Each structure stands twice: as C-alpha cells, then as structure tokens.
Amino acid sequence: MGQKRIVVLISGSGSNLQAIIDACESGQINGKVVAVLSxxxxxKGLERAKKHNIPAITLQHGDYSSRESFDNALANSLVGFNADLIVLAGFMRILSPDFVNQFQGKMLNIHPSLLPKYPGLHTHQRALDNGDLIHGASIHFVTAELDGGPIVIQAQVNVESNDSVDTLAHKVAQKEWIIYPMVVSWFCDERLTLLGDQVYFDKTIIKTQGISYESLDSNAKPII
Structure with missing residues (x-):
C-alpha cells in the first residue's frame, strides 16, 4: 500500500496543517501533503507549507464570478494533484453540492464543537453563553450539509468557570492537533471508509456520534 496523496485546504494560520505535516514526516501517517491551497x-498556513517545500497555492474566491466557478477551479487543482484525500483545516468556504459530490468519501473536515451542537461560526462563545460544561471538537466526512457529514471522532474538553473564548479555543485546539493526524492516518491506512452515509472503521460501523477519543485504548484502537 503506497503513500496517499493529501491536499490540505486552509484559510488561516494552519495549525492543524502543521500537525498533519509533522505526522507525515514522522511516519505516523502513511501519506504525503502534496499541496496546500488557500x-x-x-x-501563515501558506508559509508553513513553503517551509516544508510543499506547493502553496492561493485561489482567491473574489477572483471568480460565482461560487460554482471558484469550486470548479478548486476541483481542477485537486484533480491535477491526484489527491487521494482532501483535508479541510480551517477552510472557511461553503462548498457547492456538485463539488462535494465529486469528492465524496475522500474529504474530511474538523469543526470546533461537539456536533451536531453549534454548526457554523463562534462555537466557543456559544458554548460559554449556554453554560456548557463540556465542549470539544469533531472530525467528519464532508457532505453538502454544512458541518453535517457523518462523524468520525469527537474529543472533549471541560469548560471551567474562568474560561474565556481564547482559553477554550486553546484547549480545543490541543485536542484537534492529536485527533486530526490520527484520523488522517486511519484513512491513509485504508481502515476508515465512508459508504453511503455510514462511516466504517476496520469494516465495522461507527456509531452516529463517532468514536470517542476518550474511549481509545492504549494503541489508539477505537472501542466501537
């Protein structure tokens, strides 16, 4: 089984991108980031890519006349790089259904909440405003529904009475940097697949809320 070709889509600093690059270079992931598109x-994420000699490409959505024309240009880039896996890491664009359908089953996203809670923006503030005691992050396969695709894994953090948006975001990010490379490695090892709207790990169906990071055994083997 050869290395998988990974393309990462970003819109910002790329901290999850860095975690994935590091995991590829250490051998945790049987794959290689072949391009970063913003x-x-x-x-900053583009600078991170350049430091690792990864092609860093900007496709500004404002340069395109419509969402569809931007998505077509993005899709052509992904096809050109022969991407086995597309990783959305802070990519702040809603993708059209046609684009999503073209890459169904090979596109992952990370979201800073315990989905289905708080799709969209300002998740940490919403968790604080609602007095949540538990918050976290979710990784899911991308579908046409915003932040609504089948969940692979969730990781939790405790919300303390003195937490702010910034401290909560930092706690969640620390979990993200662990679980995103882990999920990418599962995909690259062909242990993780999407069939229809159902996620399978080692050919076993994952429950609707995904794998709980807290339930993983010492070998990072899910208890399904």
Whole structure:
C-alpha cells in the first residue's frame, strides 16, 4: 500500500496543517501533503507549507464570478494533484453540492464543537453563553450539509468557570492537533471508509456520534 496523496485546504494560520505535516514526516501517517491551497493570500498556513517545500497555492474566491466557478477551479487543482484525500483545516468556504459530490468519501473536515451542537461560526462563545460544561471538537466526512457529514471522532474538553473564548479555543485546539493526524492516518491506512452515509472503521460501523477519543485504548484502537 503506497503513500496517499493529501491536499490540505486552509484559510488561516494552519495549525492543524502543521500537525498533519509533522505526522507525515514522522511516519505516523502513511501519506504525503502534496499541496496546500488557500482561498486567502498571505496567511501563515501558506508559509508553513513553503517551509516544508510543499506547493502553496492561493485561489482567491473574489477572483471568480460565482461560487460554482471558484469550486470548479478548486476541483481542477485537486484533480491535477491526484489527491487521494482532501483535508479541510480551517477552510472557511461553503462548498457547492456538485463539488462535494465529486469528492465524496475522500474529504474530511474538523469543526470546533461537539456536533451536531453549534454548526457554523463562534462555537466557543456559544458554548460559554449556554453554560456548557463540556465542549470539544469533531472530525467528519464532508457532505453538502454544512458541518453535517457523518462523524468520525469527537474529543472533549471541560469548560471551567474562568474560561474565556481564547482559553477554550486553546484547549480545543490541543485536542484537534492529536485527533486530526490520527484520523488522517486511519484513512491513509485504508481502515476508515465512508459508504453511503455510514462511516466504517476496520469494516465495522461507527456509531452516529463517532468514536470517542476518550474511549481509545492504549494503541489508539477505537472501542466501537
């Protein structure tokens, strides 16, 4: 089984991108990041890619006349790089159904909440406003529904009475940097698949809420 070709889509600093690059270089992931694409120029994530000699490409959505024309250009880039896996890591664009359908089953996203709670933006503030005691992050396969695709894994953090948006975001990010490389490695090892709207790990169906990171055994083997 050869290395998988990974393309990462970003819009910002790329901290999850860095975690995935590091995991590829250490051998945790049987794959290679072959390109990083951003819809915003001059972001830190592009600099991270350049430091690792990874092609860093900007496709500014404002340069395109419609969402569909931007998505077509993005899709052509992904096909050109022969991507086995597309990783959305802070990519702040809603993708069209046609685009999503073209890459169904090979596109992952990370979201800073315990989905289905708080799809969309400002998740940490919403968790604080609602007095949540538990918050976290979810990784899911991308479908046409915003932040609504089948969940692979969730990781939890405790919300303390003195937490702010910034401290909560930092706690969640620390979990993200662990679980995203883990899930990418599962995909690259062909242990993780999407069939229809159902996620399978080692040919066993994952429950609707995904794997709980807290339930993983010492070998990072899910208890399904």
């Amino acid at each position: 819809n915003k120029p001059f972001v």
